[in-house]
Amino acid sequence: MSGLKLGAHMSIAGGVSNALDAAEAVHSNAVQVFMKSNRQWSGPKVSEDDVSRWNEQMPSRGVGFAVSHASYLINLASPKDDLWEKSVAAFADELQRAHAYGIGHVVLHPGAHTGSGEEAGLQRIADALNRIHAQLPECADVVTLLELMAGQGTTLGYTFAQLAQIIALVEVKERVGVCLDTCHALAAGYDFRTEKGYEAMMAEIEETVGIDSVGCWHFNDSANDHGSRKDRHAHIGEGFVGAEGFRHILNDIRWDGVPMLLETPKKEDGDGKDLMNLRALAALVVDADRLPEGLRPE
Numbered sequence: 001m002s003g004l005k006l007g008a009h010m011s012i013a014g015g016v017s018n019a020l021d022a023a024e025a026v027h028s029n030a031v032q033v034f035m036k037s038n039r040q041w042s043g044p045k046v047s048e049d050d051v052s053r054w055n056e057q058m059p060s061r062g063v064g065f066a067v068s069h070a071s072y073l074i075n076l077a078s079p080k081d082d083l084w085e086k087s088v089a090a091f092a093d094e095l096q097r098a099h100a101y102g103i104g105h106v107v108l109h110p111g112a113h114t115g116s117g118e119e120a121g122l123q124r125i126a127d128a129l130n131r132i133h134a135q136l137p138e139c140a141d142v143v144t145l146l147e148l149m150a151g152q153g154t155t156l157g158y159t160f161a162q163l164a165q166i167i168a169l170v171e172v173k174e175r176v177g178v179c180l181d182t183c184h185a186l187a188a189g190y191d192f193r194t195e196k197g198y199e200a201m202m203a204e205i206e207e208t209v210g211i212d213s214v215g216c217w218h219f220n221d222s223a224n225d226h227g228s229r230k231d232r233h234a235h236i237g238e239g240f241v242g243a244e245g246f247r248h249i250l251n252d253i254r255w256d257g258v259p260m261l262l263e264t265p266k267k268e269d270g271d272g273k274d275l276m277n278l279r280a281l282a283a284l285v286v287d288a289d290r291l292p293e294g295l296r297p298e
């Protein structure tokens, strides 16, 4: 049975595999991790011990799906050659790290053109991916998920059509997909809070990237309203997406098996807020059998 895959972005302090313990603690069956510090260009060598622990613990802790998120520093759309080269190397490293752990999906912010224009930026992203794909045939088992962005500044990838445009320029299509983010979608101008609006968004997804290309969702409420183009996450139900927006996605069985991962603010003293947010999502699901066991209502 596929059902819903729910989880959160978890800390990798002390080792990437520690995120699995955190995922189990909140009864989730999916997890997102960074493969190394997300604000640094390079990281420590992959620990073979941690890879073994990861592979042992993933099934035993009931986590069926893991995705990694690439460093925020990477900008594959940059018109500056030095930053672009550095970004290409850093993203290749992200794919190799995911491959080492057997993680099949890496979420990537497509990038910002910083003045060179949208068309140039989109081409630059595809050029980078084509080069990395040619360089790393062994990483063909890792799919890059281009994230839908809120559209702040010169950030690219804030429409489904733009994500489809990048994919069209990538030579090996099986190596790319998309990650949708509820906060970013609302901020970018998609209003899925009404039934009609949700169906319109789904129709647009089908016509552009296709539902099958969606490798995961980021489930975040938005501190800013529809069309704000600002990226600030809020707890589930406490922002402008609200319960209704999540209800449509959660009860649409077309998303069965596609992980929905929280990136909502954490409490300093642990993951109490993740459980709160997961329970808030679970409460919106009509067919409780689709939920991970530990999140089913009593």
Ligand SMILES: [Zn+2]
Residues within 6 Å of the ligand: 069, 107, 109, 147
């Ligand atoms: Zn992201």
Ligand SMILES: [Zn+2]
Residues within 6 Å of the ligand: 181, 183, 184, 231, 232, 233
């Ligand atoms: Zn965001």
